[in-house]
Amino acid sequence: AQKVTQAQTEISVVEKEDVTLDCVYETRDTTYYLFWYKQPPSGELVFLIRRNSFDEQNEISGRYSWNFQKSTSSFNFTITASQVVDSAVYFCALSDSFLVNSGNTPLVFGKGTRLSVIA
């Protein structure tokens, strides 16, 4: 069975600090995709990144970076020089199949990490 664990329930940092959100996943499949979503106080879920299991290259997008390590089944998310607008709940998610008629659960989410950035 698939499982995503975000051990950090809440994190509080001061503006301009760097912060890393941890994500550990479990799956028996060799082909899978990992995601990060952001849920700001307004409530909507915003897609941040998708990474497939064959691509272990780290990715950087502005102040955001992701570290994917298959050896430890982790897909961690780092925000550099955090800002108040980064305050949100961040979800890590896993999907093991993109066959629409496969019957597999499309996305399994972790319970989220609430990040508070204080000015």
Place this chain on the structure above:
Amino acid sequence: DSGVTQTPKHLITATGQRVTLRCSPRSGDLSVYWYQQSLDQGLQFLIQYYNGEERAKGNILERFSAQQFPDLHSELNLSSLELGDSALYFCASSVATGFVDTGELFFGEGSRLTVL
């Protein structure tokens, strides 16, 4: 704006009642998903439809049902409501080409249901 529209945004009702939540996916997206977000359970997958047909089922109660119509909009029906059904219900759609889904879900803003 994700392009996924959900109505109503807020709904307050009493136990035992029935409500219908509506979702219009992004233009061209054939897959629609329903998720429930509650404080203690996090984001739970309920059900998925692809081009009008049910494709995957998650932790959806028997009191809940859904369907996807020919115009691809979807409705989630919740009946015999209980206090514990209070939650944020998200609809999402995805780009699906043929039978392959790229996996990136675009979420609506959610429908917040409060059962009193």
